[in-house]
Amino acid sequence: MMQKIKKIKKPLAVIGILFLLLFPVIITSSYYLHVMILAGIYVVLSLSLNLITGYTGQLCLGHAAFFGIGAYAGALLMVNVHMNFFFALICSFIISGIFGLLLGIPALRLRGDYLAIVTLGFGEIVHLVFVNWTELTNGPMGIRSIPGPSLFGIELDGNQEFYYLILIITALVLFLLNRLVNSGFGMAMQTIKADEIAAESIGIYPVKYKLIAFILSSGLAGLAGCFYASYISYISPTTFVYNTSVTILAMVVLGGLGSLTGSVIGGVVLTLLPEVLRSISDYRMIFFGALMIIMMIFKPEGFWGVSKRVKNIYKIKAGGAQNERDYESR
Amino acid sequence: MSEIMRADNVSMIFGGLTAVDNISLTMEDNEILSLIGPNGAGKTTFFNMLTGVYQPTFGTITFYGENITKLKPYERVAKGISRTFQNIRLFSSMTTLENLLVAHPKCNSENIGRVLLGGKKLKKARQEIVEECEEILEIVGLKDKEDELATNLSYGKQRLLEIGRALATNPKLVLLDEPGAGMNSMEKEELSTLIRYITQKMDKKVLLIEHDMRFVMGISDRILVLDHGELIANGKPEEIQQNQMVIEAYLGKGMTDEE
Numbered sequence: 001m002m003q004k005i006k007k008i009k010k011p012l013a014v015i016g017i018l019f020l021l022l023f024p025v026i027i028t029s030s031y032y033l034h035v036m037i038l039a040g041i042y043v044v045l046s047l048s049l050n051l052i053t054g055y056t057g058q059l060c061l062g063h064a065a066f067f068g069i070g071a072y073a074g075a076l077l078m079v080n081v082h083m084n085f086f087f088a089l090i091c092s093f094i095i096s097g098i099f100g101l102l103l104g105i106p107a108l109r110l111r112g113d114y115l116a117i118v119t120l121g122f123g124e125i126v127h128l129v130f131v132n133w134t135e136l137t138n139g140p141m142g143i144r145s146i147p148g149p150s151l152f153g154i155e156l157d158g159n160q161e162f163y164y165l166i167l168i169i170t171a172l173v174l175f176l177l178n179r180l181v182n183s184g185f186g187m188a189m190q191t192i193k194a195d196e197i198a199a200e201s202i203g204i205y206p207v208k209y210k211l212i213a214f215i216l217s218s219g220l221a222g223l224a225g226c227f228y229a230s231y232i233s234y235i236s237p238t239t240f241v242y243n244t245s246v247t248i249l250a251m252v253v254l255g256g257l258g259s260l261t262g263s264v265i266g267g268v269v270l271t272l273l274p275e276v277l278r279s280i281s282d283y284r285m286i287f288f289g290a291l292m293i294i295m296m297i298f299k300p301e302g303f304w305g306v307s308k309r310v311k312n313i314y315k316i317k318a319g320g321a322q323n324e325r326d327y328e329s330r
Numbered sequence: 331m332s333e334i335m336r337a338d339n340v341s342m343i344f345g346g347l348t349a350v351d352n353i354s355l356t357m358e359d360n361e362i363l364s365l366i367g368p369n370g371a372g373k374t375t376f377f378n379m380l381t382g383v384y385q386p387t388f389g390t391i392t393f394y395g396e397n398i399t400k401l402k403p404y405e406r407v408a409k410g411i412s413r414t415f416q417n418i419r420l421f422s423s424m425t426t427l428e429n430l431l432v433a434h435p436k437c438n439s440e441n442i443g444r445v446l447l448g449g450k451k452l453k454k455a456r457q458e459i460v461e462e463c464e465e466i467l468e469i470v471g472l473k474d475k476e477d478e479l480a481t482n483l484s485y486g487k488q489r490l491l492e493i494g495r496a497l498a499t500n501p502k503l504v505l506l507d508e509p510g511a512g513m514n515s516m517e518k519e520e521l522s523t524l525i526r527y528i529t530q531k532m533d534k535k536v537l538l539i540e541h542d543m544r545f546v547m548g549i550s551d552r553i554l555v556l557d558h559g560e561l562i563a564n565g566k567p568e569e570i571q572q573n574q575m576v577i578e579a580y581l582g583k584g585m586t587d588e589e
């Protein structure tokens with residue numbers, strides 16, 4: 001069975017990539033394109049949350065706040081200072097990352113449920129700031145007319161352009177995170193999730209990894225937020241609420257904690273599902289909830305859990321294993 | 331003979347309970363030192379103070395002449411102290427090899443920027459780390475199990491893997507908390523050989539806690555006996571066997587020393 005999957009893995013990947021590249025050409029419906037772009041944004045969000053929750057083991061219930069901080073930072077920079085989209089993207093990453101650091105510092109002392117409550121509180125506070133700091137955020141009215149990207153004077157604000165942009169961003173994030181989690185650094189992160197005392201006993205300083213995970217995670221969420229703001233061209237506080245945090249968390253958990261592939265699957269599936277179920281929108285939440293329960297009972301490690309990971313990948317990366325297949329999960 | 335580690339008037343008080351009571355001791359070069367004592371005597375607590383899991387309530391701990399009392403566990407690892415746990419604390423969802431890799435100082439200190447950039451040099455550095463860890467696996471006898479998940483190893487092999495992981499940190503001093511617990515007599519025999527190899531061939535110092543008297547008497551150069559947090563005896567195995575206080579401490583507990 002596994003053998004078969006491995007044989008068709010490469011061609012399948014090629015077909016997948018071709019499909020993604022040609023998607024806007026094949027499917028011209030702007031609605032489908034829109035859903036795909038949203039899926040891309042959510043994949044970045046779930047990938048970033050996976051870093052802190054799935055790999056480092058710190059439960060975070062306020063991820064939408066970072067998404068929002070990035071969106072507002074990006075929107076304000078683009079609207080008020082007329083900053084170029086690409087610079088705004090980087091600034092959103094940094095600004096959101098700084099907030100991640102600020103949340104990370106007190107969070108270091110807390111574990112499990114307590115951390116979850118603090119991050120939840122943080123999410124609520126940020127939401128309230130979006131609503132009430134009207135001079136800056138325009139309050140519940142939100143920010144309108146956020147410009148699209150442009151490069152060397154060429155406007156890139158069509159749906160197709162946005163599609164390719166998010167495709168590139170997602171691919172890049174995935175590529176870099178893949179390097180990160182499959183490194184000594186990534187392994188050290190995972191020891192903190194597994195057992196902090198054991199981690200310290202082999203010379204790993206948990207604070208360092210938690211902080212870096214918080215910074216990267218929130219930075220990437222901020223980047224996704226900036227993209228979102230530019231794409232939708234309008235943001236308001238209602239997007240960056242607890243519900244969104246939980247949705248992102250569900251993507252990570254259903255996809256598979258500690259699995260990048262899982263986050264991609266989780267992000268795509270949970271973005272598409274509500275759209276597919278729009279026709280029976282009355283029962284949507286029931287279906288959604290039922291799916292979660294069923295998954296947690298029958299497949300608690302998610303669609304693509306850690307058990308499917310490549311083992312000893314560090315050795316493979318060191319060129320140690322002649323045949324990567326030997327090290328695939330059995 | 332030079333001094334490896336010294337504890338001066340070290341005490342650990344948990345609320346009203348004095349788990350370790352004003353202990354002073356030194357560990358000299360070229361000796362396998364053992365810590366014995368009835369259940370609850372404070373042996374593990376003493377280890378936890380040596381490794382920095384607990385800060386002693388009173389007293390100081392010196393390692394190669396340096397006061398390390400205030401250092402955190404991960405800082406002490408960098409100084410050259412590593413340990414195993416009485417209740418095995420492996421990374422169960424990682425493979426045998428991965429458990430060692432992640433303990434290797436060059437692996438877990440990989441620079442994030444370098445990791446993201448990748449490249450040939452990184453690959454080569456990693457290759458060396460992998461080779462070193464595989465060497466250690468060879469020594470502890472787990473080379474053929476390197477791709478096995480730690481959780482799937484037998485209990486005795488998990489204990490060996492913990493020793494391997496402790497060695498991967500490149501320590502000067504290895505603290506073993508009941509390394510033979512749960513092992514059969516043949517495995518214990520191999521364990522003795524391994525500990526001798528670690529001290530003689532790898533030039534590492536070993537301090538161990540063990541309940542199995544035959545094992546302890548066979549391997550130790552010197553034995554310390556703790557009872558109710560107090561150091562009641564300190565001497566060569568033969569001396570300890572004769573020591574009246576030690577016999578009382580154990581008999582008083584009804585010889586329930588073999589769990």
Ligand SMILES: Nc1ncnc2c1ncn2[C@@H]1O[C@H](COP(=O)(O)OP(=O)(O)OP(=O)(O)O)[C@@H](O)[C@H]1O
Pocket residue numbers: 344347349367368369370371372373374375376416
């Ligand atoms: N964190 C802690 N808080 C409170 N009491 C503790 C703590 N750790 C240990 N103790 C107590 O300190 C005493 C010594 O415990 P310790 O684990 O050091 O004994 P030990 O000699 O290792 O025993 P064993 O042979 O059973 O492993 C025990 O009474 C124990 O209950």
Ligand SMILES: [Mg+2]
Pocket residue numbers: 373374375416
């Ligand atoms: Mg103990």
